[in-house]
C-alpha cells in the first residue's frame with residue numbers, strides 16, 4: 001500500500017529568541033512617540049507619498065474605514081487625522097509595497113516557509129495572484145481564477161452532505177462580502193459558519209442577549225463623553241483601541257471618573273497624551289484612570305459582587321443608591337440577587353478578588369453617587385470558562401443603577417475586528433435565525449438550511465473527526481487564532497481542500513488540507529474599480545453605526561479581486577448559473593447587494609442612501625428600553641456563581657494577551673513599548689515575589705506547561721520578566737501561547753476558548 005503523503009511543515013515555526021532589551025514600562029501613551037512609531041512603520045512599508053495619501057483619508061467621510069479595530073469615528077473627525085499609531089500600522093501592513101507571487105513560492109516550499117516565525121511570514125509582503133498547493137506538492141503554483149473556482153466547485157460537489165463544508169469568517173470583511181459569503185453557504189445547504197467572534201465577543205453576545213435582549217452594546221460614542229463613571233474592565237485600550245482614549249479624555253474634561261479594572265496597570269489609562277490635539281502632542285499627559293483596581297485574573301465576579309454588596313448595604317441604610325423606579329419598572333430578579341448577595345462574606349470576596357479594600361471603597365463611592373455609568377470591556381472578561389457570567393455580573397451593576405437606555409449610560413463591549421459586528425448583522429452566524437431564514441426564502445428565492453451549524457470549537461472537532469472536508473476562510477488566520485495549535489493543525493490537515501481568501505501570508509496558508517488555495521483579495525485601502533466606476537462598501541462599527549468605506553490606493557496587483565466579486569464568481573461556478581440568486585450580477589454591483597441586505601438583514605433599510613456621510617444607526621432595543629423579547633418583558637438581573645480555579649501549589653493562571661506591535665496573529669514588530677519589552681515576544685510576565693518563591697531570576701528561560709484531562713501541553717522557551725501583576729498570575733503573548741489552550745475548555749454558553757485563564761506550571765530550563 002502506498003504510504004500517505006504528509007508535508008513536513010512546522011506548526012509552531014521558530015522558537016528561538018530574538019535578543020531582548022528590557023526597560024521600565026512606559027508611563028505615557030501615544031503623543032509624539034506614537035505618531036513617530038506610526039510614521040516610521042508606514043514609511044518603511046509604503047513610502048512617504050502613499051503613506052500621507054492613505055492616512056489623510058483614513059476614517060474621514062468619503063475615505064475608508066481603518067482596517068484595525070472597531071472603535072467608532074466621531075461624527076466630526078479631527079482635522080489632524082482620525083487615526084492612531086496602531087491603525088497606521090495596520091494600514092501600512094496592508095498597503096505595503098512588498099509583493100509575493102509565483103516566483104516567491106517557486107523558490108520557497110511551504111515546508112521551508114513554515115520554519116519562519118509569524119512575524120517573518122507577515123513581512124514577506126502582499127499576496128498578489130491566485131495560487132494552488134496541489135495534493136502531494138510542497139510548492140504553491142499559479143492557477144487562474146476560473147480554474148480555482150472550478151476546483152472548489154468540484155470538491156463541494158463531491159461532498160456527501162453540504163455540512164461537510166465549513167465557511168469561516170474573520171471580522172475584516174465588508175457587509176457586502178459577508179452577506180454574499182453567508183448566503184453562498186446557506187444556498188449550498190449549511191449553517192457551518194464559525195467566525196472570529198466565537199473566539200472573541202461571543203460571551204458578550206450571549207450574556208447581553210440573555211439579560212438585555214440584544215447581543216450588542218447599547219451606548220453611542222457621545223454617551224461616553226457625558227458619563228459620570230466609565231468602567232474599563234478587561235481591556236487595554238492604549239494598545240487595542242487607542243482612539244477610545246480620546247473619548248475617555250472628553251469624559252474626564254466633563255467631570256467624569258474613569259475606573260480601570262485590570263490585573264495590569266495598562267499604559268494609556270495612565271498619563272495619556274492625545275496625538276489628535278495640539279495640547280496632547282506638546283504638553284504633559286493626562287492621567288485618564290482615576291482609580292485602578294488590580295483584580296486577579298478571572299476574579300471580576302468576586303469584585304463586582306463585593307461592590308454590589310457594599311452598595312446594597314448603603315441602599316438599605318436609606319441612602320437609596322440603587323434606582324428603584326428603574327428596577328421596579330424594567331427588571332426582574334432584584335430580590336433574588338439581594339438574597340444571594342447575603343450568602344457571601346465580604347472578607348472572603350475581598351481576598352478572592354485581590355484588590356485592597358480602600359480601592360474597592362473608592363469605587364463604591366464613585367458608583368454610589370453616579371447614575372450615568374458606562375461599562376466598557378473586551379477580552380479580559382470574555383475569554384474565561386465563566387466569560388458569560390462575568391458580563392452578566394457587570395450588567396447587574398448597570399441594571400441596579402438604572403444605567404441602561406438613557407443618555408451617557410449603558411453597555412459598551414468594545415469590539416475587536418473593524419467589521420466583526422457588521423458581519424453578524426448581515427448573516428454570518430452558525431445558529432439558525434428563523435426570521436432571517438423566512439426573509440431569505442421570500443427575497444432570495446431559495447430555502448436555507450434549518451439545522452444549526454458549527455462554531456469554531458465544533459469546526460475543529462468536525463475536521464478532526466473527518467466530518468468536514470472543505471474548509472474555507474474569508475480572511476483571518478484560523479490555525480494561529482484558534483486554541484490548541486497542534487490539535488487545530490491536525491484538524492486542518494485532515495481536510496481535502498482548504499481555501500484562504502486573504503491579503504497576507506500566514507501559517508494557515510502553510511498547514512493545509514490535501515489541496516490548498518490562496519485567493520488574494522483587495523485590502524480596505526485599495527481602489528475597487530468596475531466598468532470605470534469606483535465601488536465602495538459598508539461597515540458597522542462597535543456601536544452599531546453603518547457607514548461607507550471607499551479605498552483610494554492603487555491595488556497591489558491587477559490580478560486581485562474584491563471579496564464580493566470573488567465570492568459571487570465562486571458561487572456562480574458552483575451553481576453553473578442555475579440558481580435563483582443572480583450571483584455574478586451581485587458580484588459586480590454592490591448597490592444590488594445592499595438592496596438585498598435591506599430586505600434580508602434586520603434593521604437595514606435603504607442602506608446605499610443612508611450610509612452616506614455619518615451613516616445611520618441600526619435599531620437597538622436596549623437603547624429604547626424595550627425588553628419585550630425577554631421573560632416577563634423585563635431586563636434580567638442574574639445570579640452568577642464565583643469561579644473556582646482550584647489552583648494547585650505549583651500552578652499559575654496565565655492570560656494570553658496582545659503586545660503593542662501586533663494585530664491578533666499579525667505581528668508588526670517585536671517591541672511592546674508600553675510594557676518596556678523590546679525585540680522579543682517570548683516573554684512571560686511574573687510578580688517579583690512569585691519569582692523569588694519559585695527561585696526564578698529576571699530573564700531566566702522557562703517552559704510553560706498546561707495539564708487538562710490528563711493531556712500535557714507545553715510552550716517552550718520563554719524569558720521571565722518581573723512585572724507588576726497579581727501573585728500567582730502570569731501574562732504572555734498570543735498566538736505563541738495558544739499551544740497551551742485546551743481545545744475542549746471554553747466559556748459555558750458561548751464556547752469561547754479560555755485564552756485568559758489557563759492553568760500552567762513553570763519549569764526552569
Ligand SMILES: Nc1nc2c(c(=O)[nH]1)N[C@H]1C(S)=C(S)[C@@H](COP(=O)(O)OP(=O)(O)OC[C@H]3O[C@@H](n4cnc5c(=O)[nH]c(N)nc54)[C@H](O)[C@@H]3O)O[C@H]1N2
Nearest residue numbers: 069086234235236240297298378379380416417658663664
Ligand atoms: N493594535 C491592535 N488593536 C486591536 C487588536 C490587536 O491585536 N492589535 N485586536 C482587536 C481585537 S480582534 C480585539 S478582540 C480587541 C482586543 O482588545 P483587548 O481585550 O484589550 O486585548 P487583550 O490584549 O487580549 O487584552 C485583554 C486585557 O484584559 C486584561 N485581563 C485579562 N484577564 C482579565 C480578567 O480576568 N479580568 C480583567 N478585569 N481584566 C483581565 C489584560 O490585562 C488586558 O489588559 O482589540 C482589537 N484591536
Ligand SMILES: Nc1nc2c(c(=O)[nH]1)N[C@H]1C(S)=C(S)[C@@H](COP(=O)(O)OP(=O)(O)OC[C@H]3O[C@@H](n4cnc5c(=O)[nH]c(N)nc54)[C@H](O)[C@@H]3O)O[C@H]1N2
Nearest residue numbers: 170200475476477481501502503504506656664665734755
Ligand atoms: N490565545 C489567544 N487566542 C486568541 C485571542 C486571544 O486573546 N488569546 N484572541 C481571539 C480574538 S479576539 C480574535 S478576533 C481571533 C482573531 O482571529 P482571525 O481574525 O482569524 O485572525 P487575524 O490575525 O485577525 O487574521 C489575520 C489575517 O487576515 C488576513 N486579512 C487581513 N485583512 C484582510 C482583508 O481585508 N480581507 C481578507 N480576506 N483577509 C484579510 C491576512 O491574511 C492576515 O494574515 O483570535 C482569537 N485568538
Ligand SMILES: [Mo]
Nearest residue numbers: 200201416417
Ligand atoms: Mo477579537
